[in-house]
Amino acid sequence: MSVDRRKRRNRSNKGFSLIELIVVIAVLAVLASVAGIILAGHIEESRETVCVTNRRQVEKAFELDNLMERETYESKISLSTFMLEHGYEDICPSKGIISITDDTLICSIHIESHEEDDGSVPYLYIP
Secondary structure (H helix, E strand, O other), X not given: OHHHHHHHHHHHXXXXXXXXXXXXXXXXXXXXXXXXXXXXXXXXXXXHHHHHHHHHHHHHHHHHHHHHHOOOHHHOOOHHHHHHHHOOOOOOOOOOOEEEEOOEEEEOOOOOOOOOXXXXXXXXXXX
């Protein structure tokens, strides 16, 4: 009989206990929630980047259209007319409302200071 008891004990020690499984599942749930929070922040940052990029592309396309197609100043069209003619409707991926001020597109969600890009690289030290 002592041999049977040893076999039973060896069989029961081969698997994980319920407590061990619950602890592992809890740790994985905490890690998943932290990863979800971090990922959500990166998704919003990427939406903001897409919005800024789309607005700048529309502004540059408008400038180019006015330079290439419109010979005189009187024949220039407004930015809102240009956007309607070319189908620029969904510029912001977060469904922000786009307003136009002085031929500059401004998003209601992704508000940024609209500074001209001088082509320099920020935070680059050149001695």
